[in-house]
Amino acid sequence: MSDFDVNPFVEAASDNNPFNDPSVTQVTNSNVDPVDQYNPFPPSDGLATNTSPYQPAVLQPSTEPSPQATAAVAQAELLKQQEELERKAAELDRREQQLQTRQASSGRENNWPPLPKSFPIRPCFYQDFSEEIPPQYQxxxxxxxxLWMMNCVTLFLNLLACLAFFIKDSGQGVGFGLSILWLILFSPCSFLCWYRPVYKAFKSDNSVSFFFFFFVFFCQVVIFIIQAVGIPNWGNSGWITAFTSLHQDTAVGGIMIMVAILFTFCAVLSVILLKMVHGLYRRTGASFQKAQQEFSQGVFTSNTFQTAASSAAQSALQRNN
Structure with a gap:
C-alpha cells in the first residue's frame, strides 16, 4: 500500500528529473528571447587573433603582356616555322639521296614508254608515282x-575525222595534212615540254621546273582553245569545222562534233589543272627569286659551265701573255 501513498503531483527529486539540469533551467527561466541571445559580432580585444577558417576574397589585378613578351612569342613562332621548313628541306634531300643511291645500287632501268622486251627501241624515261612523287602531289x-593521254587520243581521233571529211570533200586536203602534223608534233612535244617538267617539279620541288611548266602549259591551254574553236583548214575538228561539215554529211559532222567536245573538255581540264598546280606551287613557299637562285646555282655548279669557264679563262691568260 506504500505505492499508493506517493503523490504524483509532487516534483520528483532532482536526481531523477532530467529537466532539472542547470543548462536547461537557465534557458527556460530566462526572460530574454533566444534570438536576442545570439550575437554574430562577439566582442574581442585588440590582441585576439582571427581564428575564422574563411579568408576574404582578393581580386588579382589583370596584367597585359608587355611588348617584349609579345616580341619573344613572335620570334619563337618564327623560329618554329623556320625549323619546320628546314626539316622539310632535309627530308627532301634525304629522299633524293635515297633515290640516287637506290638507282646506283640496283641499276634501275627506264620503264616508260612500256614497250615489249623484243622491241628494238628501249624505254627512255623512268616513271613511278608512288616512289618518286610525294603523296600530297600524286x-x-x-x-x-x-590529260596528256587524252590529248594524244583526241589528236588521233581528230586525224580520223579530218580523213573522213577529206574523203567526203576533196578540197579538205590541207586540213587532213595538218592533222597528221599536229598528231606527230604535239604528242611527243607535250610530253617533253610540260608533262615531264611538272613531274620533275613535283619530284624535287624545283622552282625552275615549275616556271618552265607554267610558261609552256599556258601556251598549251591556248592551243586547246584554238583546237576547240576549229578554224577551217587548220587541221582541227573544232566547232566551226564540225558545223560546216554537218551541212555536207551528217555522219562526218557527228564525228567532228565528238572531237570538238573532246577538245573543249581538254581545254577546260587544262585550265583547272593549271590553277591546281599553281595553288600547290604557292603552298611550297616558292617564288621567282628562289627560281633565280636555283637556276644560278645549277648553272654555276654544272660541269659544262665550269669547263667552259676554265677554258675561257685559260684563253684569256694566253692572250695576255
Missing part, C-alpha cells in the same frame, strides 16, 4: 598524265 601529277 593526285595532281596523275591527272596531268591522264
Amino acid at each position: 593526285r595532281v601529277c596523275k591527272m596531268m598524265y591522264y
Whole structure:
C-alpha cells in the first residue's frame, strides 16, 4: 500500500528529473528571447587573433603582356616555322639521296614508254608515282598524265575525222595534212615540254621546273582553245569545222562534233589543272627569286659551265701573255 501513498503531483527529486539540469533551467527561466541571445559580432580585444577558417576574397589585378613578351612569342613562332621548313628541306634531300643511291645500287632501268622486251627501241624515261612523287602531289601529277593521254587520243581521233571529211570533200586536203602534223608534233612535244617538267617539279620541288611548266602549259591551254574553236583548214575538228561539215554529211559532222567536245573538255581540264598546280606551287613557299637562285646555282655548279669557264679563262691568260 506504500505505492499508493506517493503523490504524483509532487516534483520528483532532482536526481531523477532530467529537466532539472542547470543548462536547461537557465534557458527556460530566462526572460530574454533566444534570438536576442545570439550575437554574430562577439566582442574581442585588440590582441585576439582571427581564428575564422574563411579568408576574404582578393581580386588579382589583370596584367597585359608587355611588348617584349609579345616580341619573344613572335620570334619563337618564327623560329618554329623556320625549323619546320628546314626539316622539310632535309627530308627532301634525304629522299633524293635515297633515290640516287637506290638507282646506283640496283641499276634501275627506264620503264616508260612500256614497250615489249623484243622491241628494238628501249624505254627512255623512268616513271613511278608512288616512289618518286610525294603523296600530297600524286593526285595532281596523275591527272596531268591522264590529260596528256587524252590529248594524244583526241589528236588521233581528230586525224580520223579530218580523213573522213577529206574523203567526203576533196578540197579538205590541207586540213587532213595538218592533222597528221599536229598528231606527230604535239604528242611527243607535250610530253617533253610540260608533262615531264611538272613531274620533275613535283619530284624535287624545283622552282625552275615549275616556271618552265607554267610558261609552256599556258601556251598549251591556248592551243586547246584554238583546237576547240576549229578554224577551217587548220587541221582541227573544232566547232566551226564540225558545223560546216554537218551541212555536207551528217555522219562526218557527228564525228567532228565528238572531237570538238573532246577538245573543249581538254581545254577546260587544262585550265583547272593549271590553277591546281599553281595553288600547290604557292603552298611550297616558292617564288621567282628562289627560281633565280636555283637556276644560278645549277648553272654555276654544272660541269659544262665550269669547263667552259676554265677554258675561257685559260684563253684569256694566253692572250695576255
